[in-house]
Amino acid sequence: MAETRNAALAAWMAEHEMGADALVDAVNDAIRGFAGRPGNTSERTVFRWLSGENQWPQALQRRALEEVTGRTAVALGFVPRGKRTTAAPLPEDPQVQRRRFCGAATAAVAAPMISSRPPRVGTSDVIRLRDSVDTLARLDAERGGHGALARAALAGAAEALDLQKRSATQRVRHRLFALAADFAASAAWSMIDAGQLAEAGRHLDRALTLAGMSQEPETTMQIWNLRSMLARQQRDYAVAVAAAQAAQATAAARRSPLHASLAHARTAVGQAHGGDARAAVRSLRLAEDALGRADLTGPRPTWISFYGPAELHSLTAIIRDVVGEPEEAEAAAYKALKALPASYRRNRAHTTARLALAQLHQGDVEQACRTSGDVFAIMAGDPLPGRMRSLLGDFHRDLITLAPSSHVVDEWTDRYRTEWSPRDHGPR
Template identity: 55%
Template sequence: MDGTQLNQRLQEHMTEAGLTQTELADAVNGYLTAAGHQGTVSDRTVRHWLTGKTRWPHPRQRAALGALFGCTAEELGFAPPAGRHTPTSTPEPPVLRRNFLTATTGTTAAATVPLFAPCPHIVGTTDVIRLRTGLDTLMTLDDRRGGHEALERAALNSSRQALDMQEQAASQRVRQRLFSIAADYTATAAWSAIDARLVGRAQQHLDRALYLAGMAKDPVAELRVWNSYAMLAHQNREYTKAVDAAQAAQACGITRRDPLFDSLAHARTAIGHATRGDRQTALRSLGYAHEALRKAERDVPRPSWVAFYGPAELSAITAIVRDRIGDSAAAEAASHRALASIPAQFHRNRALATTRLALAQLHQGDIEQACATASAAFDHMAGYPIPGRLRSLLGDFYRDLITLAPDAGIAREWGDRFRTEWSRS
């Protein structure tokens, strides 16, 4: 690599880790300081690495980069001066990719384990990145089995860890990022409680998460919290509050910069209007949601909690809105579209969409098909406890079933399975 050639390999690793030049400089300095050396790397230093002006960093800097990315300097695109024979070192495990959470499936608990032994004097970008990686693990666990108390406890423990690191933060920027991580973990705990229908705890967590998001000045975290407030208000049958919370999500600054978040906020508002029986306003909000999602870029880096949202989830929300305003045939079609594209690993979401499909079929009088479809929701959750939100929706299906067909044999059969699955969970 000559002095004018860009270091594409380093740039690719930075992009994958979501690091800016300043953030990489902070991360390297944090590593050097923890090792007892002076951290003198600046964003200009990183720029020299990227442009090729610096082809072979100082040995300590190479060691720091190797520890951060889990690569040798050569694998990061650097090359020693001609004629110099440098032994190839074995990189440490990449600290940017270590997970701090050991999560198991079934009914066993998820438990946090120590991320690292933090330097008592400074907490930098490296530590922030290490802590944030655990959110992805929690979201994967949620996708598989839904909200549960072990997930909630793990999220709260990690939030406390982020806040405990505040006193050792290297800068105000690091402190804000720690607040942001604490907000995300607390919002994850709230979401777990919402999915498990533990209403009181969910409210407490959301109040705390909103405060932390404000301290972090993080509009994405704020939108996440308002989105969850809307869902919680719906569980409490406070439908006007649900609309107000969804509209607060629309007002978050991130909706003006990223149409995907704008779409999510409008979709949540549409559900609120539909539940209140405001057909035209619900359809208008739903139209805004579809229009915004068409404008959203697919490959923009976003936090893992919003990975559930896209065309499949919007189709599932469309099914909810359509069914609540009496368009059951349109709701059935939307449910089929959702199920055709919801990723297989989203067990809970597929089970919810399947139950929505069964409700749309039931509301059209197709009793046998509705019962068969609703039974498939249990199959999607095979091996996992049924989370409270799904239990409640299946309960709604059963109540509508015995109202529409109280004497049908298939209704009694489905009721037997419903009680069996309920007791299993």
């Protein structure tokens, strides 16, 4: 009988950025935890699983794999000896998933952090914490930055650092420092999105220190990207450009066109706001060229999962509007909305607000007011993040400037003031 490659296990390893050597460590650590002795899994064992040569691991290895991945052996693509595989269960209704996820997000983040662990820290601990980072990223995309998300991220950073006090290999220690930096960066981003900029800066300072300890260029790139975003929110455009250029210089950006594209796009945004339209357009072209060379189908780190054609169109809408090209900005915003995944609810609302600004800057006041109203419909049920409220504040000021005596201005203000007012932003 011909061997069949185990695509499910390969996909899980790619999703978690785990090579065969790391999976070996994780499985053997898990066996040590419940059997009291280290496992004897080798890289050759993993290659046999992946090739399909071994379709049903030994009992201890199966249990360890299930503990490490959180999936059954069958779900990982293995086939019980002498048995037929059963059909996969039907997927759950997406609306049910969303309600369950949003209602229990904090518990979902905390659960991996309080589970029992063996005295020795291993790759399985890293995976559990990485899953927590992924949970935070999904919640951020759905709702936007807020205090509870930041607190959960800081708890994750504390957990990763606490694990450093226990026995671990040097490779695991580096990954724990990288995770702590990732959690701290997640907290910083949540505070940027929530409009709490001073607190975001403190978290980024800590994240940068932790990234240096991890010796992980991916995390360093992530932090410089956020530093550029924070500086732009603080209207320090020279620092925004410098931070984005530091992101360009990281090893992650040098080796990955996707990362380079984001760094160039972030540079363009800072240059546009700083008044250098020519440089902004040049950097935007570099971002477009780099994205054209990027592999958009392969696995990527969670923090940059948001970036692709939709996000570049959204950033293009910002750049073109700021440099005085609202027609091009409107077109880019429509492209972004068409390409955005449905799960990126906050990004969709933010891009819609940008579309409204582009329409307003063309003098189409009534259409701009209708478009801006969609922001509240998209975010219905959740408070607007501070960054989005600030953007709608810009819209309101420009609306008053461009149509000071229009009844449309009064109607917009009466209808939406309580929804975008800083007083209505929920607990922090």
